[in-house]
Amino acid sequence: MGVRAAGMAGAFTAVADDASAVYWNPAGLATGSFFSLVLDHNKIERGSGNGDRGTGNGERGSGTLLALGTPPLGLAYYRTAMETSDPASSVTLHHAGVTVLQSLTERFVVGATLKLVHGDVSSGGTSISTNRFDTDLGFVAKGSLARVGVSVRNLTAPEFDTPGGGTAKLDRRVRAGVALNATRRTLVAADFDLTTAETPRGDWREAAVGAEANPLKLVWVRGGVRWNTADGPSAPIGTVGASVAVYGSTLADVQVSFGSDDGNRGWGAGLRFVF
Secondary structure (H helix, E strand, O other), X not given: OOHHHHHOOOOOOOOOOOOOHHHHOHHHHHXXXXXXXXXXXXXXXXXXXXXXXXXXXXXXXXXXXXXXXXXXXXXXXXXXXXXXXXXXXXXXXXXEEEEEEEEOOOOEEEXXXXXXXXXXXXXXXXXXXXXXXXXXXXXXXXXXXXXXXXXXEOOOOOEEEOOOOOEEEOXXXXXXXXXXXXXXXXXXXXXXXXXXXXEOOEEEOEEEEEXXXXXXXXXXXXXXXXXXXXXXXXXXXXXXXXXXXXXXXEEEEEEEEEEOOOOOEEEEEEEEEEO
């Protein structure tokens, strides 16, 4: 979720300082601009379809984000979708949330995104819908040279009904990150999951490193790598991305992710308005 974050390979928990923080780390809204508006879309694929790597038959997914952020409040809608061809199945989740923040001291901020999640699960030509309430939490400690962030996503681990009477659960994910101002125009960051998720590809616990630089006044470039540190496939993925100021405070973002068949490869594009 988020083209800028994807361009840094997901090393974004401590970096999140625009409206995409409502997803990555709610507390991050207090560390960035006075106002930001984000609209972006990412597409991914996993698996090669050759039966002995990845998911065998492959998976395709997408994430679309529309978010507005200010230091005291954020609003967001985002949609995630994943589908497989064999067996034919899909899961689509619509999240609508409001983010609130509280400063504990000048340097410590906590935040929460309270959200309604509508899930559509389809299998074998039958689909079923479920509504659930959920919460994401975030914490940021900020200084002049570095920031540290922790996020808890899917706090309630909501379950969604599936055709046939079963359920599909969103795992609770705890993630930590650190971001360092290497130079006045360069930021380096690292993230790591503190929890392990069960996936069709095996256990998943991600680590990521990334960087973002502002070499020209109206241009930003970024890149990174992420991989799985659990018992499943390592699935290394490299990423590159860029932003260009196209008009005033409006920036165009793009990213490309490439690498292992077992990882999330794809691309994304979007617009941000920040001041």
